Amino acid sequence: MKNVNKYSRGYDMPPVKSLKWTEKQYITEAPTWCSVDLRDGNQALVVPMNLEEKLEYFQMLLQVGFKEIEVGFPAASETEYAFLRKLIDENLIPDDVTIQVLTQSREHIIKKTFEALQGAKKAVVHLYNSTSVAQREQVFRKSKEEIIDIAVAGAKMLKKYAAETEGQFQFQYSPESFTGTEMEFALEICNKVLDIWQPTADNKVIINLPATVSMSMPHVYASQIEYMSDHLSYREHVILSLHPHNDRGTGVADAELGMLAGAQRVEGTLFGNGERTGNVDIVTLALNMFSHGVDPKLHFENIPAIISKYERLTRMKVHERHPYGGELVFTAFSGSHQDAIAKGMKWREEEERQYWTVPYLLIDPMDIGREYEGDIIRINSQSGKGGIGYILQQKYGIDLPIEMRESFGYSVKNVSDHQHKELMPNDIYDIFMKEYVNLHSPVEFIRYQSTQNGHYETLVSIRMNNEELELKGVGNGRLDAISNAIQTKLGIDYTDLVYKQHALEIGSGSKAVSYVGITAKDGTVNWGCGMDDDIMTSSVKALFSAVNKMISNIQLPVEKPYYPLKK
Incomplete structure (x- = not known):
């Protein structure tokens, strides 16, 4: 392609080797999940949700099982301020759920943030300022020392206003654009903030390391996370958090490798909604764990219902091939795939094995509210005898002899090919009845x-x-x-x-x-x-x-x- 020399690697490797995460085979337990749908996700919508829609979405997040939910930037918008007040004034926040609010390191914004939190039993107050080379040089035109001063000043103000406000407040700091920041500088600024907050076992601090823009391959991000995890001050009292975006299409991989590297918490959205290519998709992350036998501590047993509400409230569409949630992700049109799935399902019934090993199906679709009928095997001109026979058996109880399936398969594929369309189960049944059952001509x-x-x-x-x-x-x-x-x-x-x-x-x-x-x-x-x-x-x-x-x-x-x- 033209202009390839315009681009450089754009990221910073840790100054010391950080590869212990490569020795781990899989994630053993779910992280603390924080949904940022109502802030990162909502601000990225063409038409942001109104107050009633945000409240309905908040209730859905509670049903899914989120215990931490970032509800907005209350000092930046009257709508977000009003939403936070409604949650607090009407006692809509369960006792086991912590809301999170975002603030810049500016005193009038921090002051209004704590005013908005009056009456909240507990909350995470999320402080951020940008630290990357590009932001320092091009946007703020400040030195490293001046950027550190912004973060330290904000940390002090959070501590001051929290002490003056009734409620239990946990602090979080994000060096925004972390992935474009020199690792030694990122570590320095985080440790300066930690020195102000002095975390303890009873008052832990969250250090959130966002891939505000995904700039590297996932293994680099993991090495950056491990370096920070190994060198942060007060590490035993720090909750290390991730906030991956998906610019390079590797948001899920970034998060998974980041967890192997020491992260204990993940911020993301349902189905990856967010600015540009979006935030990391928590649905995919959680169900990836589920596919490895790890309880994600979130409830996705009815994905179709969640998608229906998500699409209505966000006016976004879950793509047909989106992992787990997409309409076609469990569907096989290929004849060889259909045959393998049908045989695998039959083998599972006969063998009664504990673990799910059906070919081409990572998990049992029924575990997340999908149906075998119409979801797994669908018929077009590429389909084979196994899948067509499976449809007849599952839907209508017609168990064709193996030898007969090939003959009938050709009949069905010919119809699909001629009509250039997918055939529904009733179409397949009609073809079978017309061409094979109780024929009475010429005899x-x-x-x-x-x-x-x-x-x-x-x-x-x-x-x-x-x-x-x-x-x-x-x-x-x-x-x-x-x-x-x-x-x-x-x-x-x-x-x-x-x-x-x-x-x-x-x-x-x-x-x-x-x-x-x-x-x-x-x-x-x-x-x-x-x-x-x-x-x-x-x-x-x-x-x-x-x-x-x-x-x-x-x-x-x-x-x-x-x-x-x-x-």
Whole structure:
């Protein structure tokens, strides 16, 4: 691409090697989660939420299980000030939930922030100022010492106003644009703030290290976090927090590796809403842990309901391929994928194993409120026999023989390909009923009578060319006798009759279903299905369906029977 020389690495590696996080295989416990949907997320909306919408969203966050929620920047907006006051005045904050508010290091803003917090039982007051080289040089045009003075002054003011305000307040400091800051300077400014606040075991301080702009590969961010974790003063009394953005599409990876590197807390939003490419997606982070058998301490058992409310309140759309939440993320259109999923689901039922290992499905969709029907396997021209058979079995109780699935699969794919659309389960069912079940042209089965005398003698009534006729046959069983009658009296040759039957348990009471496959002279196998209240009659109908299929497939001429029906 052109202009590649315009860009440099733009980040700072730690001055000492920080790679202990690489020795860890996985995250063992959930961090403290802090939702910033109502601040970072809301400010990034084309149409920010009004007070009523923010309140409904706040209630949803409580239901999901967040114990820390950043509710806004009360000194910057009357709407956010009013929202905070409503939460406090109407006692809408549960005792086990801590609200968080944001403030710059400016006295009139800090003063108004604490005025807005009057009456709150507890809150996190989040102080920030920008520390990166770009911000120092281009925006503030200040030296490192002057930037430190801003942070220290703010820390002192927080301490002063907290002492004058009733309530329990925890302090948080963010060196905004941390990822563009020299690591030694980031450490210095954080330690200067900690020296002011003097954290203790009973009064811990949060140091939040934001990837305000994601600038490096995730392993670099992890090394930066580990360096800070190893060198922060008062470390045992510091809660190390992350706030990754997603500019490079690595927000989730940044957060996961940052947790391996020592972070104990994560700030993010549902589905990654936020400025530019957004904040880290807490839904994905939490369910990634869930997929490893770690309880994320958040409730995403009904993802569809959360998405519905999220989309209505934010006017944003969760992409169809968004991890876990997207409409299509558990869906297989590919034939080989469908076949593997169908076999995996059947294997799981048979084996009753503890751990989820179904191919192509990271977690069980039902654990987060998704349905097997319509979510896992959907049918288009790329689909295969396994998935198509799975749909019929799950939705309608029709368990096709394995050998028959290929034949039916081609029928379905041909329809989808011709119509250039996805086929719904009812479409698949209609194709099956039309092309395979109780076929009655050109030979229509009417009735049969059978007697047994060492072998079966059967008289079959049929209708062909608008004329009712009788066929007689002998065989080892009733179906064999009828098959012999068809071949002998109609002059039709086939071999290798394959037969299967079962009760149709879904939606049709005790109706029986039978499947028959017959092989023509050219080697093609023709399948038919019969449905009837009587199991034997369903078998006969399946045989006639297969015969009619073979006649239509190879345009076989049918001889006139030897035995016309006597009137």
